[in-house]
Amino acid sequence: MRRLLFIPYIVWMGIFVIIPIGLLVGFSFFDIEDNLTFSNYREFFSWSYLQMSISSFWYAFLITAFTLLVCYPLALIIKQLKLKMFWLFIIILPTWINILLKTYAFIGIFSREGLVNNLAAQLGLPELQLLFSDVAFVIVGVYIFIPFMLLPLFNSINSIDQSMISAAQDLGATRMQVIRKVIFPLSIEGVKAGVQVVFIPALSLFMITRLIAGNKVVTLGTAIEQQFLTAENWGMGSTIGVFLILFMMIIMLFTRTKSKTIGVGRL
Amino acid sequence: MTTVHLTDVHMQYDGNRVLDKFTYTFEAGKFYTILGPSGCGKTTVLKLIGGFIHPTDGEIYFNDKKMNGIDANVRKVNTVFQDYALFPHLNVYENIAFGLRIKKVNKQTIEQKVSRALKLVNLEDFKARDIQALSGGQRQRVAIARAIVNEPSILLLDEPLSALDQNLRIDMQYELKEIQSELGITFIFVTHDQEEALALSDEIIVMDKGKIVQTGTPKDIYDEPLNRYVADFIGESNIVKGTMPEDGVVKIYGKAYECVDGGFKPNAKVDVMLRPEDIVIKPHNHGKINVDVDTVLFRGVHYEISVYDNDGYEWIIHSTVAPTEGQPYSLDFKPEDIHIMLPGEDEESFDKRIEQYEEQLS
Ligand SMILES: Nc1ncnc2c1ncn2[C@@H]1O[C@H](COP(=O)(O)OP(=O)(O)O)[C@@H](O)[C@H]1O
Numbered sequence A: 001m002r003r004l005l006f007i008p009y010i011v012w013m014g015i016f017v018i019i020p021i022g023l024l025v026g027f028s029f030f031d032i033e034d035n036l037t038f039s040n041y042r043e044f045f046s047w048s049y050l051q052m053s054i055s056s057f058w059y060a061f062l063i064t065a066f067t068l069l070v071c072y073p074l075a076l077i078i079k080q081l082k083l084k085m086f087w088l089f090i091i092i093l094p095t096w097i098n099i100l101l102k103t104y105a106f107i108g109i110f111s112r113e114g115l116v117n118n119l120a121a122q123l124g125l126p127e128l129q130l131l132f133s134d135v136a137f138v139i140v141g142v143y144i145f146i147p148f149m150l151l152p153l154f155n156s157i158n159s160i161d162q163s164m165i166s167a168a169q170d171l172g173a174t175r176m177q178v179i180r181k182v183i184f185p186l187s188i189e190g191v192k193a194g195v196q197v198v199f200i201p202a203l204s205l206f207m208i209t210r211l212i213a214g215n216k217v218v219t220l221g222t223a224i225e226q227q228f229l230t231a232e233n234w235g236m237g238s239t240i241g242v243f244l245i246l247f248m249m250i251i252m253l254f255t256r257t258k259s260k261t262i263g264v265g266r267l
Numbered sequence B: 001m002t003t004v005h006l007t008d009v010h011m012q013y014d015g016n017r018v019l020d021k022f023t024y025t026f027e028a029g030k031f032y033t034i035l036g037p038s039g040c041g042k043t044t045v046l047k048l049i050g051g052f053i054h055p056t057d058g059e060i061y062f063n064d065k066k067m068n069g070i071d072a073n074v075r076k077v078n079t080v081f082q083d084y085a086l087f088p089h090l091n092v093y094e095n096i097a098f099g100l101r102i103k104k105v106n107k108q109t110i111e112q113k114v115s116r117a118l119k120l121v122n123l124e125d126f127k128a129r130d131i132q133a134l135s136g137g138q139r140q141r142v143a144i145a146r147a148i149v150n151e152p153s154i155l156l157l158d159e160p161l162s163a164l165d166q167n168l169r170i171d172m173q174y175e176l177k178e179i180q181s182e183l184g185i186t187f188i189f190v191t192h193d194q195e196e197a198l199a200l201s202d203e204i205i206v207m208d209k210g211k212i213v214q215t216g217t218p219k220d221i222y223d224e225p226l227n228r229y230v231a232d233f234i235g236e237s238n239i240v241k242g243t244m245p246e247d248g249v250v251k252i253y254g255k256a257y258e259c260v261d262g263g264f265k266p267n268a269k270v271d272v273m274l275r276p277e278d279i280v281i282k283p284h285n286h287g288k289i290n291v292d293v294d295t296v297l298f299r300g301v302h303y304e305i306s307v308y309d310n311d312g313y314e315w316i317i318h319s320t321v322a323p324t325e326g327q328p329y330s331l332d333f334k335p336e337d338i339h340i341m342l343p344g345e346d347e348e349s350f351d352k353r354i355e356q357y358e359e360q361l362s
């Protein structure tokens, strides 16, 4: 009986995880003329793809770092608020809006006749070329990932017992020292979880990259899209995909959370 | 050496008054115990002294320095928290060194001081342990070491023994007392356990619903409880209603007995208290009040005897000899064992009355 309960799960895993990954790995060994070959892999280690990988990592890193920088203080502030769950909800709310819709909204804001440039004009500043720049790409990326980072951070910070903070103050810690020496180490699992849920998807962004950064930013995500849809080189696209999956697995390994201690704070 | 004064301190949480007109002076170097039932405001008093909260009204002084608005991290006070509040991400050594590291004390001094603190609480072999790997009693010691390593002039302890089992509790009581006399600093200890309070303290502060009811040495409070509340809270007691026709005489069930209290209005209605261990069981008709013995329980050191008098009231007596259950006996007591309490009298008028009465006698 218990085995039967596993069947839907196994079927689901098979159809949506195992088979696609198998296909991906399979395709990666064929070139554009359907010859069995390692050429795609050789190609991946060429300079242009290496550059693309580095660039992907760099932007994913920037987006993750800024998201963390925005979210950690935000989580600390929300924890202090009276209606903390309400404010958390307000900040999480935009996740329910389609990501493309939000991206188009940013195009409106950043474009030549957009909000930012209107304001700049009113202040007598020269027109800014925001759209199709990597700065805009990072800003939009950070904005989109804020809720995903905030949630695990808030959960881990919020579960820290008030008595931990009182104890640190009692021993002479200033507010900053309390954060550095007690709150941060006790919320490290939340930080790891947040980094994981932002970095991994940030690594494979492509729609936002195209729409906001144009061709200023080339990442593995955009490369895959290009190989599949423009060059119709499924083999190369799959190879990049295989590496992307490998990278993700490595990151997951490094940011693995010890679920045993996820709710530290109470002994 | 720091003397702590609280004058007319009020504390309010969202309109709820949890501390009312709290006035007390904690002198340097003594062991104080704040005693009262759960929710009476004991922790609030500690938090005010520690600087975690600030009074709605009234003043807190350390010596001559007003402390209102001064935060916890700059007060020379340390706390042993109710749930210990040890840092789970640090080991025993680092927990204890936390305060010293904050103060940027050099490594060598930290090493010395932490070792000394570990020795004081008998945990020398545990310094590399994780907090999660310690027993309740060991955690408690780490919490004490973490506080005293900072050499505070006042140590606040919030029910530090309540999570321990009976035997360990008694052991820790001895150790606490020893640590206090060794360090010579002020301990302000909070508990709802009257035995703990009696065993440890130089001075006890009995609280009820945010107010001080009575203060004094354990002996004062045990022997001269101000009212029924204190008498019931501290030790076991027999309390019956009576009247005071004149000074030195109390009437119980229409019969007059000699006592040593006075200074009341003639025929004042009073509560008469007798401690179970002050009552002696005599053969029938040979004592002051005739009773029938109901049950006799052996309690190890003594027998706990429950008897009923002719008016149907139950008395509890502690005695080393056991009477026979179901047989008539008689209760006897000395005039100085009778304690008279005037319902509704506060500490101030109690002291005044005693003073006047003693003046009158001499
Ligand atoms: N932060 C707070 N907010 C609201 N009420 C509180 C707060 N802290 C304590 N109280 C209330 O104050 C009263 C006294 O609490 P406390 O000092 O902790 O009592 P005790 O330590 O004697 O058990 C209780 O009724 C408690 O509910």
Ligand SMILES: [Mg+2]
Binding pocket: B039, B042, B043, B082, B158
């Ligand atoms: Mg308490």
